[in-house]
Amino acid sequence: MPKEQYRETDVARKISHMSFGVESAESMQQQSHIHVVAKNLYNQDVQRTPIPYGVLDKRLGTNSKESPCQTCGNNINSCVGHFGYIDLELPVFHVGYFRSIISILQTICKNCACVLLSEEDKNLYRIRLSNDNLSYMTKKAIRKKIIDKCKKLNKCPYCKKSNGFVKKMTASKGSTGGSVLKIVWEKNRGKDKECVAKENMDKFSAAIEANPEIQNALSASTITQILTPIDVLKLFERIPQSDILLLAMDSRKSQPKDLIFTRMLVPPVSIRPSVVSDLKAGTNEDDLTMRQSEIIFINDVIKKHKLSGASVNMYQEGWDFLQLQTALYINSELSGVPLAMMPKKPGRGLIQRLKGKQGRFRGNLSGKRVDFSSRTVISPDPNLEIDQVGVPLHIAKILTFPERVIHANIDVMRQLVINGPDKWPGANYVQQKGSAFKKFLKYGNREKLAQELKLGDLVERHLHNNDVVLFNRQPSLHKLSIMAHRAKIHHHRTFRFNECVCNPYNADFDGDEMNLHLPQTEEAKAEALILMGNKNNLVTPRNGELLIAATQDFLTGGYLLTKKDTFLDLAHASQLAATLLAENDTQMQIDLPTPCILKVSTLKANLEAKGKAYTKNRELCVKDSYVLIRNSELLAGTLDKSHLGSGGKGSNIFYVILRDFGQDYAIKSMWRLAKLTSNYLMNTGFSIGIGDVTPSESLLRRKNKLLSDGYAKCDEYIRQMADGRLQCQPGCTPEETLEAVILKELSVIREHAGQACLAELHPTNSPLIMALSGSKGSFINISQMIACVGQQALNGKRVPDGFENRSLPHFQHHSKTPEAKGFVENSFYTGLTPTEFFFHTMGGREGLVDTAVKTAETGYMQRRLVKLGMLEI
Structure with missing residues (x-):
């Protein structure tokens, strides 16, 4: 009888907790249905049937509509898939646990496998680590203290053997370059260096007699030993059960020996489907399938080497390849892989399926594609109420709401069924009570279906006026980026809403698109209206100020x-x-x-x-x-x-x-x-023309007077610095002082030019009206258009030298004058000179780059904060 992964019962149960541990080889075998041994994927027949005991065996589940699963007999929709397992010929390191393996080796004796602490210390740490309510960070800190203490001990307190130092092997030390996931043990490191060297000399005594040069090599270099996965596995198996707690591991959920791969799971076919190719005969196989097929192939090669008595080098090469393939299966972006061992084409490992924007968490759980949603361009409509959204009729006929037929609405529902999918308001589907299937109303006798309509039937009707919908604009940076509105159906092609609601969405109408979602239950509609309703969120939760209000x-x-x-x-x-x-x-x-x-x-x-x-x-x-x-x-x-x-x-x-x-x-x-x-x-009528930004004669005279006075002061400051008469500001050099005083003088010029400009403008001036009412623009914008653009700043300072001792080749060397350092005396009305235009574009470019960088940084920061919040929940 096949195993049942889950049996439904009538008893309601509540999950008390979840615990995570390391999968053991025994557990892998228990939850698996077959032992996978065949390296080929398909039989050589016309139907291309999967080979038995291969990685595509039909007992691992089904990804085809035609053939049911051979384990549970269910079809593609009902079968969740079943696991298999592969026995590895030689143990290998698990790439995800590699750091943990090294830290355990640094903690234990490489001879007797006991933790390198005295019994007194062990008891102290056992008491602290046995607390079940200990937080992850506290446990991590205690574990770090244990590692640090063990690193300081070179001699085991129990077997008195020297322990040296354990670390990851770097690529340069490997003779063939094949040093992926190798651990090296430096024996003669620390205080007992001479002792270890003497022991080493005794072992090599016969060889030294034959070749005296070996003695110099042995005494000069560090004596190292590569710890193979077999060595590490034997050590981990000998770790006393009482010491496992000191490794910050729970012996009930995981054992140190489980960190070494001796057996690996073959995941169900449903998560690695084969895609039939339209272009050529055959199928496109998933990366996981191909990687596991290669692992079985290398397994067979190692088995043949064992039987044929191949050389140690060939045996070691097969082992290295097995280690690499199992590591790439989990993490295909592994660094430090030698060129000779690199796979021909990059694949996606298990880690790549989980991490990043397209991974399971961000791509499929936190954010996903959904049904009953629509997206189109947005437009303004001041005639719509504040809590309304204009929805195109085209969308209203596609988005449906499942409405239950009751006494009060049966006549309305009958009319909707008769109208069908093409006439609004109508309906697209009817699901009769007790039936598992929906009837599509585009075809068939709608009048008959309407007559047969009974209480309790479900009618998937079109979106109606005043239906509650969720409206959202990305990026959704705060909770007001998605709010509930009432639908208002119209005959145009864009979503429309009142401009008062632009602020919370940060929307404008230069091509922005927004999303609309239709809740599918009465409860969801009620929740959306009360909690996310547009009119219930007029004020921002940040400080209680109005966010939805009149604009422009x-x-x-x-x-x-x-x-x-x-x-x-x-x-x-x-x-x-x-x-x-x-x-x-x-x-x-x-x-x-x-x-x-x-x-x-x-x-x-x-x-x-x-x-x-x-x-x-x-x-x-x-x-x-x-x-x-x-x-x-x-x-x-x-x-x-x-x-x-x-x-x-x-x-x-x-x-x-x-x-x-x-x-x-x-x-x-x-x-x-x-x-x-x-x-x-x-x-x-309200418009802006060139007349609104034309300066009067008196304004030009006032501006010229301001410029000549300001330039004269700047020239005087430059002369004072050249003569050494400029009084330095506290903590500033003469150059820094000059820059500060000139910047101050130039900002005063623009400020006064702006004030003069506003004083000269008539109250009917359109830009002035917009600035005064606060609808758009500011007084600085007006003064830049009419009077003077002002100083262009780069990084908060005047324009720096871009050429040899000058900002542009149009100026003299070492020139500190306002025009040579980015001051634009013209207005946009009079037009900028080539040098002024260049300085203006420099300032504009900095603004653009700054905006782009800030957007990326704040987006990343927000994502991290949201992630932290989710972890806390």
Whole structure:
């Protein structure tokens, strides 16, 4: 009777714990079904049937739909696969445990196999290591102390033999270069060097008499012995059971002798499938299959050498190859493999299947490809509510939700079944109660299926409006990178959402793509809506500030609409108010108040806050930058990013509404603002032209005056340094002091040019409006366009010398003037000179490289932190 790997029972069981140990040769044989001995893969017949007792034997499982497994009789979907085993002709080192083997050899006597500690020390460490609740790091630290103590002892306290030193053999010491995974024992190392040399001389006495030169060689060099896997295995088998605990090993789960390979498992066929080749006759075999086939072949070669009495060199060569192939089977990226022994083509070992981006953990467990997901380009839509996402009809007909037929929905479900897969809203499949199969609705009589629909049947219906979906943008760096939205089906080809939600996703619309997932149970939908719902995550968990709020156009529109000199007649006010009539607000009553201030809510919100450009006298501020809201009426002030945008708290309108009235009102007011302001901007018009960045005559005069004054000061500093009159700053050389004072002077030039520029601009200037409202850009951007680009910095300093004693060949040697060291006096309007343009590109390149490096570093750091968090859980 074949072994059963798992038998289902009706008894519910709870897993108490998991423990990991080293697989023993006996355990390998117990869990295996066959002993694999045949090196060939297939019989020489037309069907290419796998050879019995080979690595593709049909008793190891099946990877074909046609033939069932010969062990359990199940097909490809039900058979989990079965193990086999290969007996190695000679023991070899396990590449994964190689360091552990060396550390154990450094701990034990190479004669009697006892741990090199006194009984008193042994008892002390046994007590400490016998604690089951000891953490891994503590156990590791104790083990290191034991190794360090044992390394200091050259003579065994029990058999009094000298122990020397054990280490990995380096490639240079191997005579043939075949030194992969070899251990060398330096016998005459340490205090007992003379004793060991004398013993060695006694052994070689007969040889010395015949050839006296051997004596000099023996006394001069270090006496070494290569410890073969057989030597190590014999030593490990003799380690007393009481000493195993001192090796930080649990004798119930693993034994030191199990670290040496004498038998290896053959994994099931299902994890190393054979792929039938379309181009040529035959199959493409997995790397693991080929490696194990080679191991069996080398096994046979060693067996023949044993029987034929081959030379020691041939025997050793076969052993080396067996060692290499077993190591490459586990880790195919093994370093230090001699060229003569390198495999012809690189394969993937077991380690390569687990590690890295495409490995099991990162590629198949932490992140994987899933069903019921879709991906396409994203677009903005200010008409959508904050918690909605526009889903293309094409996607809505493919993504399905399995809805159970009940009394309340049977008529609706019948209509969906009749509509079928091609008409939305419809359904793709029906699974009748008690049936294991689904019926595809594209074919067959849908009317008949609809009539036969019973309570308890499952209908895989299309995605509907207001279905809960998960929306995600990569890289997902915080929990707000994936949130739940309500679906809104439309006839276009992109996902659409309100721009207020760009911030948490870090999304823009220059070609970004996003993922949408449809939860498949009512519980999942409820969890997604409550825990990940867009409206439940308006504030960031980092510091409680708003992350979803008005942005860009809405800020500009809100700023312009709330200016004191913005007047709307009844027609325009009514037109704007009409844009709010949508979705649940379609029947909303809007009363236009007597003053020209729109009352957008029946809630009475109050707010008093200073704006970015506030001067004095509260609501009588000359810049109109003191916002005063009483009972939801804006009495004074111009709204900007601090009142409408993300990141604010006390002075933010939406934060006040969220705090006082809840998330539903917050997102509704946000949505109304988005519709209102974007519509106002569409009708009013808002654009930038060359006229917005053209400097006036007075501005040019002020800029030239600033430049001439600044350059004169810089020239004076340069003369002072040349004459030795420049007073050095604390801890700085004269050159460093000169750089510091010139940099300070040049930054003052740009700052003052920017201030002059802002003073000259008219309040209707578009870039100025965007900077003041906080929707986009800054005052520095405006001053660079109109007045002066300023100093280009590389690594926080002025441009260094790229040629001999000068930055570019266009300047004189040792020139320290502003223009020779990267100061750009022109604006983008006037245009940069060739040298200025070159300096500007240098600064830009540094910014790009810096961004790329930071992205890679922060991504790697985040992955390590997530990994640590997963380990803690």
